[in-house]
Amino acid sequence: MLNYIWLGMIVIGFVVGIINGRIEAVTQAAIDSAGKAVELCIALLGIMCMWTGLMSVAEKSGLIQYIAKIVRPVLRFLFPDVPKRHAAMGAIVMNLVANMLGLGNAATPLGLKAMAELQKLNPRKDTATDSMSMFLVLNTSALQLIPASVIAIRAAANSANPAEIIGTVWVASICATIGGIVAAKLLAAFYKAGL
């Protein structure tokens, strides 16, 4: 599916660019974006190594397994095909916690670690498992306790109460997470049935 979306964005982009007479700006955007992607990776490299390093200490000392044990009942429901003591459980939990606290720098490395662990359990290496889908749905819909960047730009725009949207953000996030879980579970059942 990503294949078609990607192709569609590029083809439509260039065609619309030609019609609008913006083709030079479009070419420039393509070249700049490629450079920006690599800059982003370099910025990510150090933080990534720091967190994967710290996570392997947490894993070797049994801490992750301990945390995973506490939240096991919820995880059993969400990720039925991940074994109880598997490292994937720990990484998933740590990623979701980092997400909630708005620690974007920590969340991405932990999330990628979780994907690597889930991939070890995957019998078909090029196809997403139900657990991977569930994990990503949770990850993209999950609650952020303090939406810091939004509050910051509201303050910058001279809001009388920049943080007043925290409550509405929570309600919207929680509804999205519940809806996402239901959707992922139902779709998993449909796909299993071969529909």
Added chain:
Amino acid sequence: MSIIKFLSAYAVPAMFLVILCTGLYKNVKIYDIFIEGAKEGITTVVRIMPVLVGLLVAVGVFRASGALDLLIYATKPLASLVGIPAEAMPLVLMRPISGSASLAIVSDILKVHGPDSFVGRVVSTMMGSTETIFYTLSVYFGSVGIKNIRYTLIAALIADTISIVVSVWICALVFGR
């Protein structure tokens, strides 16, 4: 609120201390294992680099050409049907694709309509309760070489749509239109 701020500030130092002290207590060679684990980070970043290049190029082309503006214009009637303010549509469409561009859009809307207007509160709530789905899916699946993502995008977009609709609804309920 101050409790949550406190948690955010101390979360990272606390993670370091708790993890390293537990390692020490369990007689794990913490430094050696840290270095060994840090190597994994390099492999992961190298794997996601081509994914990011592909994604950012597509987004850059789509935006710079004006195709995104066209899409926003075309979907406005549909939006008003569900009750989403027309001014919020650029954000609704940009949010799954690019986080920084979305933040720029929100910032612009707040400047034009005011942060304490109905639209201002709605876009703030949407921004805080949604994620850059395309970016996250591409990077996460790309890092392990998954090609067939099955229903993941559909489920994530369902969650995204719910948070958009609920954002409008809850803001009307809490703050009034």
